[in-house]
Amino acid sequence: MVDSAPSPPSAQQHILVVEDRDGRRSQVLTSAKYFIGRDLANDICLNSQYASRYHAMLLRVPAEKEGEYYYRILDGDLEGRPSTNGLLINGQKISTHQLKSGDVISFGPDAKATYIVKTS
DSSP, X not given: OOOOSSOOOOSXXXXXXXXXXXXXXXXXXXXXXXXXXXXXXXXXXXXXXXXXXXXXXXXXXXXXXXXXXXXEEEESOTTSOOOSSOEEETTEEESEEEOOXXXXXXXXXXXXXXXXXXXX
16 A cells, blocks of 8 residues: 555654765655656656666555554566666665665665664
8 A cells, every 4th residue: 555645744754865976865755656767757866877767666655553654665667667777675686675764775886875764
């Protein structure tokens, strides 16, 4: 089940810290869905020759605890086509993964992101 409502009030803040050829930047995650890839039409754009135009999707999913949620990452685009180079999460090749704070996502040798959950 994907949560399409606006970000619910939560004591948690979900952040994706992206590192690529443009440097390092943080994206606070509040939307239900994000597209990640090289194409400028993506919500999170990667400056990497190794990233696919539409490399991955992040989907917000409600957690068991009321008012909390997590993000799941899926390799590929909306049509189900996988990215050319795939995804590595903490060094393991995956097609889908429930992200946990501290997970490192590799889109290629020069593009990665770290998922962080801060609790207040």
